Amino acid sequence: MVYKNVKLNVLFRLLILMTLIGMLMYSAVVLERYLRSVYMVVFIVLASIEFLWYVDKTNRDLGNFLLALLHNDFTTRFSGSHKGKSQQHLYSSFNAINDKFRQLNAEREVLFLHQQMLVQHVNVGIISFDSNGKIHLFNDALKRMFQQPHLHLRSINDLAKINPELLKTVQNIKAGERQLIKINLETDLLQLAIQATEFTLKGKYFKLISAQDIKGELEEKELEAWQKLIRVLTHEIMNSVVPITSLSDTLHLIVENQRNSEEPISDKTMTDIGLGLEAIHNRSKGLVNFTETYKNLTRIPPPRFAKVSAQELVERMQTLLRPRLEEAKVPLLVDVPEEDVFFLADVQLIEQVLINILKNALEALEEQDHPHITLNVNQSREGKTLISVKDNGPGIPPEVLDRIFVPFYTTKDEGSGIGLSLSRQIMLQHKGSLQCSSAVGEGTVFTMSF
CATH class of the missing domain: 1.10.287 (Helix Hairpins)
Known part of the structure; x- marks a missing residue:
């Protein structure tokens, strides 16, 4: 509507100019009235100036409006009073757009303040920095954690003033990893769980670090x-x-x-x-x-990490346990991806864990009808290698499940009660985990996560 009114105003002024020019030609050539022609020239000049002023005024107002948007200045008001109807429509549209942007900007500021309040009030230390090490965000929880209420961090290297080990961990930790470090303060010892995530914002790389003191837990x-x-x-x-x-x-x-x-x-x-x-x-x-x-x-040797093929590991397990599986008449079902999965581990220690879990599964199936064990290898969305052993045995009661990893706890007459505890310690040395899920009457699943 506004565009249509502006167009009509421009056409109207052009029509007046063309009419004046036509009258000038008629007066000078046909009637040969030169004095009248001079007056006509003056009118044409004035009409041209008014036309140029009108077009320039509209362009100037449009330019000012766009500049205000460019600089996020939504306070400018455009008055259409004492102007034509089309100008009033145009300026009303400018003001409506400004009002809308001002509303959106206010909502964005409220959301930003809300997020800032959340970041500042969570009980987890948060720090964000870019690829150059420049810190863009750190919260009050970080200051409280290090007992430095006036802490100022501009660069990631400033963390060395708190603790050099903290700086090294923050620089080297990868996205999705979780590391535990100890930091000695003057009056306290912190046991921090450090986690990291990486993201790109407007083409710029950022790393977000969270630090939580888990000493109490x-x-x-x-x-x-x-x-x-x-x-x-x-x-x-x-x-x-x-x-x-x-x-x-x-x-x-x-x-x-x-x-x-x-x-x-x-x-x-x-x-x-x-x-x-x-x-x-x-x-x-x-x-x-x-x-x-x-x-x-308490004397588990430190793991010697090497690249391990999941397919080769499973094949060795099948070979080692084949006599006992055949004797017990328990089939071992293997589910391994066609494309081999590789991970870093001490293969001898991991074989010890797998043998222990598979033997436990065999013992659980001694009186089971149609027994079978499934050995599965896959990868999670986070890139973790998962090896699981599942049996269709009687399952583990909840009160027993809570204790199976406690050293020397056993429900077997001839059991030592250290197998699962030892296995979990080995997995912890690999910075992994060993978890068990079970339901009475449905079977048990042990999952090794690397």
């Missing part, structure tokens, strides 16, 4: 783990100490009675003493073996 979990371990250790030790104490009391009583008796020691008494001493010896030997097992649990 670790101490709570550590206390819980110690309590579970102490309960298991107490149970195992008392199972040996109580019979030894009881037998030693009995043997002591037999010896005292024999000492006070004038009768010679009988063969039966000697047999009882011999059996008692043998039982004490066996239980004592069991305690020694138990402590040796505990020592071995």
Whole structure:
């Protein structure tokens, strides 16, 4: 509508100019009235000036409007009073567009302030920097964490003032990774979980780092783990100490009675003493073996990382366990991608973990109808290599599932209770994880994540 009105105004002025020029030609050539022609020339000049002013005024106002948009200045108002109807429509449109942009800008500022408030009030330290190391954002939680309320960070290298290890970790950590570091402050020890993500904004690279002090959570979990371990250790030790104490009391009583008796020691008494001493010896030997097992649990060698082929690893597992699988008549179903999956690991330690899990699955299927085990290899969306062992056994009750990784906890008559605990420690050394999910009557799945 505005464009149409402006167009009509321009056409109207052009029509007037053409009419004046026609009248000038008629007056000068046909009527030969030169004085009137001079007046006509003056009118034509004035009409041309007005026409140029009108066009220039419209262009100038349009230019000012576009410049205001370019500089995010939405406060400019265009007045159409004392002007033609078309100009009023044009300026009203300018003002309406300005109002809309001002509203959008206000909403964007509110959203930005809301996001800033969220960033500043979360209890996780956040820092963002570009490819040149220039810091664009860090929140108050970071200041509180390092006990420096007046902390100012301009470059990522400024983190070296807090702790050189922190700077090294932030620079080297990759997107999706999670690393744990310890930082000693003057009055406290921080145990930080560092995570990173990377993104590109308007063609510019950024890395976003989050840091959370998990010391309290670790101490709570550590206390819980110690309590579970102490309960298991107490149970195992008392199972040996109580019979030894009881037998030693009995043997002591037999010896005292024999000492006070004038009768010679009988063969039966000697047999009882011999059996008692043998039982004490066996239980004592069991305690020694138990402590040796505990020592071995804490002496896992550091992994020697190398490139591992998932297909070759699975083939070795099939070869190693084929005799036992055939004896138990349990098929091992293998699901491996056609394109081989490679990951970094200590292949000997990982084979130890897999053998332990597969043997546990076999034992769980001893009385199961139509038993089978599935060995699966795949990769997650985050690029993690996942190896899972699934059986269709009876499943693990929830109260047992909570304890299966506790050292020396076992539900087997002849089990040591260290296999799964050892396996999880090996996976932690690989910066991975070992998880178990199970449902009674549906089976169990152990998943190794690298």
